[in-house]
Amino acid sequence: MAKKIPVEQEVEIAALSEEGLGAATLNERPLWVRNALPGERVQARILKRRGGQRFADGQPLADLNPNRVASACAYFPRCAGCSLHHLAYSEQLQLKQAHLARELQRVDVAADGWREPTGLTRLGYRRKARLGVRVVGEQVLVGFRESFSNRVARLDACMTLTPKLSALLQPLKELIANLSQPRTIAQIEMAEGDSECAILVRHLDVLTDSDLEQWQQLAAVFDVQVILQPAGYDSLQPLPGQGSVRPLSYGIAEHGLSLQFYAHQFTQVNTVMNRELIRAATGYLGDVRDRLVADLFCGIGNFSLPVARQGAHVVGLEASAEAIAMAQVNARRNGLTERCNFAVADLYQAGASNDAISVGGQAARSGRYPEALIIDPPRSGAGINLEGWVGNSSLRQIVYVSCNPRSFADDALRLKHAGFRLREVGIYDMFPQTAHVETIGHFVRDQ
Ligand SMILES: C[S@@+](CC[C@H](N)C(=O)[O-])C[C@H]1O[C@@H](n2cnc3c(N)ncnc32)[C@H](O)[C@@H]1O
The missing domain is CATH 3.40.50.150 (Vaccinia Virus protein VP39)
Structure with missing residues (x-):
């Protein structure tokens, strides 16, 4: 009979994977540990098993890697939007270069x-994102996926999104919670141009007049273009009374260019x-x-x-x-x-x-x-x-x-x-x- 493996294990990390996970071996099988760096002894808590591999959360115990840094993000490593907040930036670059070198x-x-x-750039660089929406009891979550799961991460802010987009997370959660049917919102996409932000609201059912009013208020208060998406991208429409869907733009000053999208x-x-x-x-x-x-x-x-x-x-x-x-x-x-x-x-x-x-x-x-x-x-x-x-x-x-x-x-x-x-x-x-x-x-x- 196969030996049952306890959920909590103390392991040593041998290497860092291309996905930013610490690689260890447990009972001759691979164990991938988030928030773990080579050489470290970590307390690993297994979160997922798939195809003979295991995936775990890591709490470093001893022999900390000299390139470990304190994560700037409170949601790391649970949020799967990032995987390297615990590694010094110069080492992140080396990891990526080594990955490319191995492939060549x-x-x-x-x-x-x-x-x-x-x-x-280090933080606050991300001008586009597609975020999941989930209603859990009274709470609404808007965010990236959690690592090793399909759940939506609990985020109030995001360090890699631009400050303007990050500042929309909390108001979005509050607004969706107040809608007539919060569960009708399936996904939010965000994009920032040089002078305007837009959010795409994927909704699965018709929005009521009071729902639309709330979206109009958010658009006015946060100076953001709200675009409704009842089906595929060919269904995009502006909020009532907002004219047409407007393109955003970014400049490439060096070439004297402005590009719309x-x-x-x-x-x-x-x-x-x-x-x-x-x-x-x-x-x-x-x-x-x-x-x-x-x-x-x-x-x-x-x-x-x-x-x-x-x-x-x-x-x-x-x-x-x-x-x-x-x-x-x-x-x-x-x-x-x-x-x-x-x-x-x-x-x-x-x-x-x-x-x-x-x-x-x-x-x-x-x-x-x-x-x-x-x-x-x-x-x-x-x-x-x-x-x-x-x-x-x-x-x-x-x-x-x-x-x-x-x-x-x-x-x-x-x-x-x-x-x-x-x-x-x-x-x-x-x-x-x-x-x-x-x-x-x-x-x-x-x-
Ligand atoms: C990585 S993006 C690059 C876009 C552009 N070079 C830029 O810097 O913004 C890849 C592009 O390939 C296009 N694409 C995907 N499949 C394609 C195909 N079968 N034939 C031609 N273009 C395709 C996508 O629509 C997308 O615009």
Whole structure:
């Protein structure tokens, strides 16, 4: 008969996982401990068992790791929004760089050089969030998930959200508790632009007049745009009497740009680090005057427009028709329509994506293929289609921005096979205090 394992155990932490969990072994099986660092002896309380693995909360007892710091957040480690508040920031950067290095080693791709890890923010950086809502008895919870569970964390504030968004948590909880049917609110999304915040209220049932009045008051008191979402994103509507749903905007001062976006559209969550990322990408591309650059997975034009501002002709491709429409608006608002050619394309469809790049290139500069690509795909990476995009000999360089070291490494190997050298690589810390790794790599073809 299998030996029953007590819920409380004293264990020693051997390593820190890529997810920011302390790794220990218990009865020859892995135990993952939150709030635990290598070398420490911790009291582990098992919270979850799944597939032969166990997940535990940790209370450090002895041999504290020299890189342990007091968490700035009272909700750590229970709230799963972050996993590294207990680790010194310089070590967080090292952890992320080591993660990326291991992935590149796995596929045997060596970079000529590494950028110093870039991390210019610590707290209060997060301009977008999707939060769960739960009614527990008399109380309403609005927050991220709890770690190792599907419960919503009890938060009154959040240190990684911008102060303006964090300040909305408590009023939101109070407002939802006062609604005619609090349980009708399923989720809240928040977004902050340079001059306005918006919240998307996902509701499962019709809101009464008195409910709507309460939302109107919150909008007025906190100077926030409240957008109702009765179903999918195509159902978004303003509060009665509030005109239409307004886009937010962010500036990229260095390039004299202002970009609009709707609260539900993809934008990089950390404005400061986004500017750094754009600076790195444009720096790698160098002098692009009158050159043809394709921006794949271009979203609302976050990289396309700075590159167009620097004098390039840009083909921007992206699956979301709504994002492409916004990229076109952004090109117009910034006087860059002549230099930009945005089109909807499913880049995970081989033939379609190859055609889209060539056709886009022809439209922008008669009959030419791009000399440079910017690739910023979802977590799954560019995948096998990448090989089709990089065969043309006109293509000299690729700037690859990634939110997943594993798919980045797989794509780096594909590029190596296609004759590209990884000239430089580095991490950009978009999500401090979390284990999220954002990477930028510059690939060049020598002959
Ligand atoms: C990481 S975001 C990058 C957006 C943009 N580069 C930026 O910095 O804001 C990835 C983008 O890929 C788009 N996308 C997802 N699947 C796609 C597909 N099959 N084909 C083309 N674009 C896709 C998403 O809509 C999203 O805008």
